[in-house]
Structure formats: C-alpha cells, structure tokens
Amino acid sequence: MRQIENFINGEFCASISGNRFEKRSPVDNTVIASIAEAGEAEVDAAVKAARSALRGEWGRLTLEQRTQMLYEVADQITRRFDDFVEAEMADTGQPHHVMTHAFIPRGAANFKVFADTVKNVANESFQMSTPDGRGALNYSTRSPKGVIAVVCPWNAPFLLMTWKVGPALACGNTVVVKPSEETPLTAALLGEVMNSVGIPKGVYNVVQGFGPNSAGEFLTRHQGVNAITFTGETRTGTAIMKAAAEGMRDVSFELGGKNAGIVFADCDFDAAVDGIFRSSFLNSGQVCLGTERVYVERPMFDKFVQALKAKVEAVKFGRPQDHGVTYGPLISQEHRKKVLSYYQRAKDEGATVVTGGGVPDLPAPLSEGAWVEPTIWTGLPDDASVIKEEIFGPCCHVRPFDTEDEVVNLANDTEYGLSTTIWTQDLARAHRVAGRVEVGVAWVNSWFLRDLRTPFGGAGQSGIGREGGVHSLEFYTETRNVCVKL
Ligand SMILES: NC(=O)c1ccc[n+]([C@@H]2O[C@H](COP(=O)([O-])OP(=O)(O)OC[C@H]3O[C@@H](n4cnc5c(N)ncnc54)[C@H](O)[C@@H]3O)[C@@H](O)[C@H]2O)c1
C-alpha cells in the first residue's frame, strides 16, 4: 500500500499529530494508500517555507532562469508520463484512454504555456502631456503576488492543480497546494519532479487532508497566504471566500456548473451525438464543463435520443488499465450515494428513464466499487431538481425545443454560468446563440477544446475571475504603474 506524505520545503514528511487517512480505490473499494493528514503545524510550516523561498534563490532568479526551470518541469512530467497516468488511474479509476488523451497531457502543457506567456507578454505604457509641456511617461510593471494557496478538486486532479501551479510559478510566486482528500497521488508525484529539476525548496509545497477543520481550512485561513485559487463546489467557494476576507486576500474561483447542450436540427448529426455523448459521459460525467441538460430541436429529438442511447449502452465497464475499457466508476462511495439519490429523485419526479438509472451488475470485486449506470432521462418539467442542481455524474436529461429564443431562455434558466456546447451548421446562428447564452465558455460544434491562452472561468454561481493566457497574470501578479516626469 502506498504511503503518501506532505511535501514541505522540498521534503516528504508525515504530520506531527500522526494523523493519517485512507484512500480507497473507486474501482473495487480496496484501500490503496495511507495519507498523512496535515494539521495546523504542517500548514504553517508550508506557508513559511513558501515565504522564505520567495526571499531566497527563487526570488532572485531572472525571468529567463525561472521559465527555463519550468520548461524542465514540463519535460520531466513528459518523461514520467506513465507514472502520472498510473497514479491518476489509481486515484480516480478512470480509463487509461481518458488519462492519456484528455487529462495528463495538460500537466506539461500547463507549465509550458505560462512560461511562454510571461516571457512574451508586453507591459503597457502611456505618454501624457503636462502643463509645462514637457510631458510624462507612464509604464506598468508586474511582480509576484507572493504565497498562493491552491485548493484542488478530485475530478481531474493533475490537470486542475497544474492549471493553477503553472501560472503561479511562472509569475514568480510560490505555492502551497491542498489536493482533494480523494486524489492525493499526483500532487505528491509532482514534488518528486520539482526536486529532480532543482526547483528551490519551498517553491512548491503540498499539504494533504480534508477541507473543514483540516488542511484546507487551515491553509485558506492562514494569514501568510497572499491569494487563494480554488476549484470546487460553489458552496465550498462561499466558505473559502469568507476565510479570504480575513486579511483581504484575492480569490480566483472555478466552481460548479449545470451546463446546457444545444442541438439544432441542421447540425452534423453524428458529430453532435458524439459531442453530447462525450460532454455528458467523459470521466463518468465528473467534469465541471460537462453537459447535464440537453436541448434538441424537435424534428430531430426522437432520432437524437435513440442515437445517444445506443452510444451510452455501448460503453465498456472495467478496470482502468484493461484494454478497451471506456467507462469508469465515480470517485467514491459517498459521491455514488449522491448521484444515486438524484437517480431516484428523477424517477420520483416522473422522468422517463431512456437507459440506465441504477447500478450495473458487475462481477466481484468491481461490484464493491463506486459504479453507477450511465443514464439518460426525458420528460421532466423544467423545474425538476435534476434539471436545476449539479449532479456531477454520468447522466443527462434531453428535452425538445422549437425556437432559438426558447432554447436560449431554457439554457439561461440556471444560477450557474460555466459553459455550453452548441451544435448547428448555420454560422450566423452559431455566433448569435454563443453570444446569448450567459456562460464563461461557449463551444460551437465542439466541446472541451482548450486553447490555454483564452480566458477561462464561469459567470454567476460558476466562478469568480478568469484564468488562461494573460488573464492568469492579472491574478498571479501585482501590477504597478510608474509615472516619470520628463
Ligand atoms: N469551474 C471549473 O473549472 C471546475 C473544474 C473542476 C471541478 N469543478 C467543481 O468541483 C466540484 C467537484 O469537486 P470537489 O467535490 O472536490 O469539490 P469540493 O468543493 O467538495 O472540494 C474541493 C476542494 O476544497 C477542499 N475544501 C472543502 N471544504 C473546504 C473549506 N471549508 N475550506 C478549504 N478547503 C475546503 C476539499 O478538501 C477539496 O480539496 C464540482 O462542483 C465541480 O463542478 C469546477
């Protein structure tokens, strides 16, 4: 069984309290790791190590030296690609193909793109006239914000953690990472990479543990933290924002969603079916950008539902490393209970269960894992709980619509505003609808296509701020304007 420790000041260490917790495999519920639970002492040591690194060698590096080290981190991640794939499969139970093609490649990319960004971004300057006619020159400079707390979710742990650590380090900050208690492995592995590259001690720290009254809360409340970047549930964001208020720390939040898929009758049918299938069932539906509400133009509704059903019923359950497996379990028994409660609520609210709706009949030991059937519903009213609330599972509700105005109003009838995926071959309509759905990210004839230079984030209850490209620099640096009288 793996022993996973905290990573503080370049060293792996247990917690003074001796507290540890178990990680169970989502595949078959066997215990696969024992993890040190960081207490206030470990969190304080990590924040202090991060502060001291800012003032030490890391803070003295030139931009060229710092970015060169981050390119080497990306190279090391690529060299140890299989180790990261294996660790994330162990943590999440998701199929090998999902790891190798969707999530793990983003680890190296998240370091490379921000090393490129900080090297190529221009700072602004303005010349101004003055009463004496000699004028003045204004120019801005950027400096690191300081110690950044990075609090991460379990659904794409390595992608989402490096999506924050990459820009934070590229901008010269230091970080203390709190991975989800469900997925501790890849954050620990990245500590090995940081040491092998020679990243100065204290630049990258990891405190393992839970949220409330554990490492997460101790970190976000720590007054040595200058800013908090968080990805997780909206209600957790509320708790973290309250902690951030003490000491007036800046926050960047990527939160929940209840995203709409909009399919017009003129779409490329096969592409739309495949796109909605991926957006609803990739990673067993545990993707914040995933689609849980599907709206299909009425003339195509029945044909679309049957085609989506066929794809869902063709998934292959199994262990992540087994050849041909395309579908994995949910992250935990607790999350499985939550998703199954929505499966029951859908039935209680009168849904037609097109496929799924329960637990698959799998042989031991998989029968002990956190498995649920991928599920499609139709026939629910627009105010049903599975239409309004984020489930974060392998399920979607499909509803017909008749007009563009109707479907835009349906898509916007949510407190969230993260993303949407629109399928049509009418270009004018594609741009029009993409501009009317109130989200942070709109995909047209595509889904989860990511250019890391673009602004990424959610509106409404789906987040605060944007990260990506130069937008990350706004959060991870302090900008200073210098005005020089000429
Ligand atoms: N918008 C995005 O880009 C995005 C991406 C991925 C996931 N998500 C969202 O994340 C959620 C799933 O992830 P999750 O279940 O891990 O979320 P979660 O909010 O339960 O936990 C996220 C992290 O916060 C920590 N935490 C919990 N309570 C805390 C507290 N009071 N103080 C400090 N830390 C605390 C947890 O230990 C974990 O590390 C879904 O809602 C999903 O939509 C959003």
Ligand SMILES: N/C(=C/C=C/C=O)C(=O)O
């Ligand atoms: N922040 C991002 C979200 C990914 C979500 C995957 O579950 C990304 O793609 O950068």
